Amino acid sequence: MQLGIDRPLTALEQEELASEAYDSYDAYLNRWPKSVRQWGPTNAVEWSGEGVWLRDIHGRAFLDCLGGYGVFALGHRHPRVIAAVKAQLDRLPLHSQKLVNPYAAEAGRRLAGIVPGNLRKSFWCNSGTEAVEGALKLARLYTKRPNFVSTVNSFHGKSFGSLSVTGRALFRDPVAPLLPVRFVPYGDPAALDKALDAETAAFIIEPIQGEGGVHVPPEGYLRKVRDLCTRKGVLMIADEIQTGLGRTGRMFGVDHEGVVPDILCVAKALSGGVVPCGAFVSTDEIWTAYHPMPLFHTSTFGHNPLAATAAAAAIEVIVSERLHERAARLGDRLMTGLREQWRRFPKALSDVRGRGLLIGLEFVTEEAGVRAAEGLFARDVLVAHTLNNPRVVRIEPPLIITEEQVDLLLTKLSSTLESLDR
Numbered sequence: 001m002q003l004g005i006d007r008p009l010t011a012l013e014q015e016e017l018a019s020e021a022y023d024s025y026d027a028y029l030n031r032w033p034k035s036v037r038q039w040g041p042t043n044a045v046e047w048s049g050e051g052v053w054l055r056d057i058h059g060r061a062f063l064d065c066l067g068g069y070g071v072f073a074l075g076h077r078h079p080r081v082i083a084a085v086k087a088q089l090d091r092l093p094l095h096s097q098k099l100v101n102p103y104a105a106e107a108g109r110r111l112a113g114i115v116p117g118n119l120r121k122s123f124w125c126n127s128g129t130e131a132v133e134g135a136l137k138l139a140r141l142y143t144k145r146p147n148f149v150s151t152v153n154s155f156h157g158k159s160f161g162s163l164s165v166t167g168r169a170l171f172r173d174p175v176a177p178l179l180p181v182r183f184v185p186y187g188d189p190a191a192l193d194k195a196l197d198a199e200t201a202a203f204i205i206e207p208i209q210g211e212g213g214v215h216v217p218p219e220g221y222l223r224k225v226r227d228l229c230t231r232k233g234v235l236m237i238a239d240e241i242q243t244g245l246g247r248t249g250r251m252f253g254v255d256h257e258g259v260v261p262d263i264l265c266v267a268k269a270l271s272g273g274v275v276p277c278g279a280f281v282s283t284d285e286i287w288t289a290y291h292p293m294p295l296f297h298t299s300t301f302g303h304n305p306l307a308a309t310a311a312a313a314a315i316e317v318i319v320s321e322r323l324h325e326r327a328a329r330l331g332d333r334l335m336t337g338l339r340e341q342w343r344r345f346p347k348a349l350s351d352v353r354g355r356g357l358l359i360g361l362e363f364v365t366e367e368a369g370v371r372a373a374e375g376l377f378a379r380d381v382l383v384a385h386t387l388n389n390p391r392v393v394r395i396e397p398p399l400i401i402t403e404e405q406v407d408l409l410l411t412k413l414s415s416t417l418e419s420l421d422r
């Protein structure tokens with residue numbers, strides 16, 4: 001396949017390229033499990049994106065309500081991020097790692113400007129799982145305690161450390177042993193109280209469990225978590241990789257309860273939807289753990305100028321366009337419409353929940369969820385189930401989605417549910 005094609009393809013080229021992509025995927029990459037490939041082979045090859053729209057190789061446009069599992073908060077190819085990244089690409093895409101890197105410095109300054117409380121110092125990496133790895137290491141370094149506590153059904157990533165704190169046996173067991181971690185039910189402060197002891201370095205928590213099936217904790221839970229961690233000298237790590245940067249209608253998920261964690265992890269939307277990027281942020285005090293040896297935690301591509309530029313531009317867009325407020329407003333409209341559909345189709349849907357533009361539709365069976373996702377796909381809407389809970393279909397569109405596009409989604413969902421009902 002020729003790379004960097006920047007002209008329209010002929011019909012023949014589209015066919016050839018699509019079938020070549022299928023063959024090479026099967027030959028050289030992981031086997032892809034149950035997916036849109038079963039729903040229409042030649043339509044499932046992605047080609048371009050703009051705003052809320054993702055186009056396949058034949059030019060079919062999908063309303064992207066999966067949003068890259070949270071990556072496309074700004075939609076596809078946001079013009080301000082693209083312009084900044086293009087300029088950076090032409091000047092210095094990667095860094096020397098010796099001289100002072102002004103792009104990472106600026107990204108760090110902007111991130112410190114939006115995270116809660118006295119969180120300030122950050123380390124920049126390329127993915128969510130790396131952000132969690134760094135946070136876990138920092139917690140051990142600072143507390144000098146070995147163990148961690150996490151929640152049942154959580155998702156924090158799939159490298160060894162982050163997988164250790166991920167609450168799903170399916171992914172953990174085949175590669176055990178992992179780090180010493182205890183799991184407590186999500187939303188249960190009494191269980192947490194029992195689990196935290198003098199050997200616990202940190203408790204890691206998603207302000208809303210995303211991949212677990214979009215579970216919003218009971219009101220006051222995050223504040224109780226904060227108090228328990230403080231009382232027991234345990235660090236609170238907020239994994240905001242999916243909930244952060246405006247997704248839930250506030251800048252961060254912890255902001256709904258005015259809680260300041262000790263370490264906060266971000267990724268996904270931090271990329272601006274353009275260059276993979278992640279970071280963990282902590283306080284000056286906790287950061288002193290690196291003082292004896294700043295090289296305790298490094299990564300060749302960490303702090304790279306291209307990603308830092310994308311992140312700095314993304315933060316600027318979120319703040320200046322007030323996308324968190326937009327997520328709250330459009331999320332309310334979407335939630336109202338979805339609840340109405342739940343009332344109309346109780347045989348298909350068993351719950352609708354979420355916050356802002358992170359919404360889960362729980363179906364009565366996994367089969368019903370798969371058929372709904374398939375029906376939406378047939379109607380040019382892209383969604384997917386949550387990783388740890390296949391009965392839940394996530395609705396996670398770009399935060400730039402308009403009222404009309406929210407209504408379009410509702411119309412298409414309604415016709416999908418009607419056809420399931422028959």
Ligand SMILES: Cc1ncc(COP(=O)(O)O)c(C=O)c1O
Nearest residue numbers: 127128129155156157210241242
């Ligand atoms: C809450 C949370 N933490 C961590 C991760 C892992 O991020 P990544 O896939 O970039 O490694 C994810 C990914 O879905 C996530 O939702």
